[in-house]
Amino acid sequence: MNAPPEDQPASARPGFWRRFSQNLEAGRRAYVADLKEVFGRPAIDPTFWDDLEATLLAADTGVAVATRAVERLRQEAAGAHLRTPADALAHLKGILGAEMAPRPRSLNLDGRPAVVLVVGVNGSGKTTTIGKLAFWLRRQGRRPLLAAADTYRAAAIDQLRALAQRAQVEVVAHQPGADPGAVAFDAVQAALARGADVVLVDTAGRLHTRADLMEELRKVRRVLQRLDPNAPQEVLAVLDAHVGQNSARQVKVFAEAIGLTGLAVAKLDGTARAGVVLGIEEELGVPTKLVGIGEGLEDLDAFDPSEYLDALLRMEAT
Amino acid sequence: MFDSLSERLDAVFRKLTGRGKLSEADVETGLREVRLALLEADVNYKVARDFIARIRERAVGAEVMESLTPGQQLVKIVHDELVVLLGTERAPLTYAPAPPTVVVLAGLQGSGKTTTAAKLALHVRREGHRPLLVSTDVRRPAAMEQIEVLARSLSLPSFAPRGTLPVEIARRSPEEARRVNADVILLDTAGRLQVETELLQELRSIVDAVPARHLILVLDAMTGQQAVAVTTAFQETVPLTGAVLSKTDGDARGGAALSLRAVTQIPIQFVGTGEKLTDLEVFYPDRIASRILGMGDVMSLIEKAQEHVDVEQAQDMEKRLRQGRLTLTDFMDQLRQIKKMGPLEGLIGMLPGAGRIKDLAGAMPSDGQLRQMEAIILSMTPLERERPELIDGSRRRRIARGAGTDLASVNRLLKGFNQMQQMMKQMGKGRGKGTRGLPIDPAQLLR
Numbered sequence: 001m002n003a004p005p006e007d008q009p010a011s012a013r014p015g016f017w018r019r020f021s022q023n024l025e026a027g028r029r030a031y032v033a034d035l036k037e038v039f040g041r042p043a044i045d046p047t048f049w050d051d052l053e054a055t056l057l058a059a060d061t062g063v064a065v066a067t068r069a070v071e072r073l074r075q076e077a078a079g080a081h082l083r084t085p086a087d088a089l090a091h092l093k094g095i096l097g098a099e100m101a102p103r104p105r106s107l108n109l110d111g112r113p114a115v116v117l118v119v120g121v122n123g124s125g126k127t128t129t130i131g132k133l134a135f136w137l138r139r140q141g142r143r144p145l146l147a148a149a150d151t152y153r154a155a156a157i158d159q160l161r162a163l164a165q166r167a168q169v170e171v172v173a174h175q176p177g178a179d180p181g182a183v184a185f186d187a188v189q190a191a192l193a194r195g196a197d198v199v200l201v202d203t204a205g206r207l208h209t210r211a212d213l214m215e216e217l218r219k220v221r222r223v224l225q226r227l228d229p230n231a232p233q234e235v236l237a238v239l240d241a242h243v244g245q246n247s248a249r250q251v252k253v254f255a256e257a258i259g260l261t262g263l264a265v266a267k268l269d270g271t272a273r274a275g276v277v278l279g280i281e282e283e284l285g286v287p288t289k290l291v292g293i294g295e296g297l298e299d300l301d302a303f304d305p306s307e308y309l310d311a312l313l314r315m316e317a318t
Numbered sequence: 319m320f321d322s323l324s325e326r327l328d329a330v331f332r333k334l335t336g337r338g339k340l341s342e343a344d345v346e347t348g349l350r351e352v353r354l355a356l357l358e359a360d361v362n363y364k365v366a367r368d369f370i371a372r373i374r375e376r377a378v379g380a381e382v383m384e385s386l387t388p389g390q391q392l393v394k395i396v397h398d399e400l401v402v403l404l405g406t407e408r409a410p411l412t413y414a415p416a417p418p419t420v421v422v423l424a425g426l427q428g429s430g431k432t433t434t435a436a437k438l439a440l441h442v443r444r445e446g447h448r449p450l451l452v453s454t455d456v457r458r459p460a461a462m463e464q465i466e467v468l469a470r471s472l473s474l475p476s477f478a479p480r481g482t483l484p485v486e487i488a489r490r491s492p493e494e495a496r497r498v499n500a501d502v503i504l505l506d507t508a509g510r511l512q513v514e515t516e517l518l519q520e521l522r523s524i525v526d527a528v529p530a531r532h533l534i535l536v537l538d539a540m541t542g543q544q545a546v547a548v549t550t551a552f553q554e555t556v557p558l559t560g561a562v563l564s565k566t567d568g569d570a571r572g573g574a575a576l577s578l579r580a581v582t583q584i585p586i587q588f589v590g591t592g593e594k595l596t597d598l599e600v601f602y603p604d605r606i607a608s609r610i611l612g613m614g615d616v617m618s619l620i621e622k623a624q625e626h627v628d629v630e631q632a633q634d635m636e637k638r639l640r641q642g643r644l645t646l647t648d649f650m651d652q653l654r655q656i657k658k659m660g661p662l663e664g665l666i667g668m669l670p671g672a673g674r675i676k677d678l679a680g681a682m683p684s685d686g687q688l689r690q691m692e693a694i695i696l697s698m699t700p701l702e703r704e705r706p707e708l709i710d711g712s713r714r715r716r717i718a719r720g721a722g723t724d725l726a727s728v729n730r731l732l733k734g735f736n737q738m739q740q741m742m743k744q745m746g747k748g749r750g751k752g753t754r755g756l757p758i759d760p761a762q763l764l765r
Contacts, residue, residue: 054364054367057357057543058363058543060360060543062358063354063357121540121565121568122428122565123427123538123564128427152593153464154464154467154468155466155467156460158459158460159459159464161459161460162460163459176467207567207568208568209567209569212685212686240428240538240540242426242542242548243540243541243542244360244540244542244543244544244573244574245358245359245571246360246570246571267426267427267511269511271548272542272544276542294511295514
């Protein structure tokens with residue numbers, strides 16, 4: 001793996017957000033072609049609004065957000081003197097930006113140690129995100145420690161160990177099948193003893209429909225609170241950018257079960273655009289805080305709504 | 319899966335079937351709502367558009383408008399089109415005349431390839447074959463350990479040599495299969511973020527290196543609009559022969575399933591329905607279409623019951639029920655049979671009108687509650703199970719302690735059982751109606 005430049009955040013390096021809007025493969029090409037067809041036409045014609053809605057739907061914004069945004073744009077078109085689709089595009093960014101009203105997006109790491117509980121459905125990218133997050137925090141001068149509380153999936157502990165080695169951080173792990181709460185507890189104790197200041201707790205993937213497994217998460221949280229009533233400082237749900245409207249369901253159920261402080265969107269790439277986060281912010285009020293683009297350990301950064309919208313609606317091939 | 323799509327469509331249809339005549343405006347409104355339901359279920363927007371167009375074409379024709387029950391005609395058209403969309407035939411896993419049969423699994427990261435590989439291995443073994451699990455995933459940390467752990471838990475051989483190129487592993491796998499006397503190779507590949515041409519090329523070269531009979535795409539049932547782009551990208555690289563839809567036990571509305579078929583025409587062969595390695599089901603397109611439209615999937619339910627319920631035991635119990643001689647031992651047998659059939663929510667989903675009775679699922683005991691009931695009954699002496707009226711306060715306390723629960727739970731179970739016994743006696747007098755199949759409604763016990 002190439003050593004990343006240590007002195008700048010991932011998004012400052014060329015290509016982080018660009019990769020998201022890059023014209024790499026068929027799916028992306030089709031999307032850009034759609035965008036061009038919608039916004040590139042000379043005038044706002046009768047089919048413009050329907051085509052615009054379809055474009056938003058294709059980005060997984062969901063029907064509610066797409067309809068609402070198009071309706072507003074339509075109503076404001078006359079007043080805002082929107083004559084061409086290009087005008088409308090600029091205005092649309094403003095409207096979607098409003099869906100992502102300013103919310104605190106930086107991680108709350110006030111705690112000794114601060115505890116970040118990472119949850120999500122199976123295969124959403126929790127373990128990889130934790131590896132990236134550890135690396136990201138270390139680069140900011142923090143001392144993260146990982147807790148291998150996914151004791152269920154075969155070889156999950158080995159996977160976390162391998163990632164930790166790459167990110168050069170320590171792991172606290174028990175045997176497969178051990179109690180996740182106990183692992184989290186020991187990890188916090190270990191952090192206190194070894195002077196680590198952030199504990200990242202990896203949990204087993206669970207579908208949000210499993211009430212029993214939600215209870216298990218609540219137990220992990222209770223155990224953490226015994227050591228520090230303010231812990232966990234962050235409860236992040238990891239969403240797979242390829243998942244559609246079900247992400248909103250996931251966030252809703254996880255938020256009700258254990259309370260979420262933010263989201264990390266994993267696997268955002270040229271085709272998976274995760275438009276569902278727009279609706280999640282608006283309706284559930286859970287802010288997206290982190291975003292992963294790409295497979296490298298350094299491919300994680302803070303989520304920036306305006307960069308995201310630019311990338312989402314960028315027409316150019318690069 | 320599909321439950322809420324089914325619920326939504328049911329609401330639309332009820333509005334339509336409730337009346338005698340349908341105007342074109344009625345049909346338009348109905349179709350708009352169907353489109354909305356499809357989009358909310360993550361059906362690809364282009365697929366949804368074409369689907370609605372086809373239905374509109376047929377619906378505004380004489381076929382519907384002039385029939386006596388236009389609403390039902392419309393439902394029938396939607397059903398027919400859904401079946402067309404999902405494909406009519408099931409596509410079983412076939413075996414090569416000259417072993418080994420090679421099955422290659424491809425898919426995005428986190429779609430569930432490795433777990434599916436192990437589930438398929440179990441399926442293959444149940445069909446009388448001898449599978450070998452192979453991992454060519456040299457990228458994801460611990461992916462190879464994962465396949466070894468899974469293989470070990472099934473007492474199956476695995477082949478995951480470290481420090482070897484994926485193509486080389488694939489090439490050597492038939493030889494390894496011969497060595498361990500396996501006749502089916504399940505070959506897991508590295509996950510892809512799809513945009514990576516390099517990895518898609520690797521998949522190509524793996525497929526070139528082994529004579530793959532099946533090339534199966536594993537797709538997360540929750541995938542959104544990208545299901546089409548993802549599948550297309552894979553299909554452009556390698557000749558996919560089928561698909562497995564994973565994680566269908568969540569509340570995904572299954573739009574990905576509809577889009578996948580519509581665009582690629584490859585059959586969905588299996589669905590993953592849970593975390594356990596036995597949680598893999600054969601996919602029947604026509605049954606799923608019925609389930610989506612709230613018509614139920616009684617065939618699957620019956621098969622499931624036949625698979626898991628001991629007929630003799632059931633007949634024996636029916637006899638005793640008629641005589642009102644139900645004991646707690648019988649009751650426990652029932653609980654165990656229900657448990658074997660899998661999560662109750664899944665069973666309810668197969669009943670006709672499932673959308674409407676879905677609230678029932680909340681009232682049904684969870685697997686945990688079933689386990690607790692079982693624990694309580696197991697903490698009784700054989701005599702107590704035969705004659706529950708013997709169980710007094712002191713015995714109750716002992717039972718609660720033994721089952722690791724509280725007195726209230728024991729009381730609840732006994733009270734519920736008592737009521738049920740009364741009911742059964744009544745029913746026995748009333749010529750035993752409703753005593754066939756599963757006579758006990760566990761939901762009763764929780765009230």
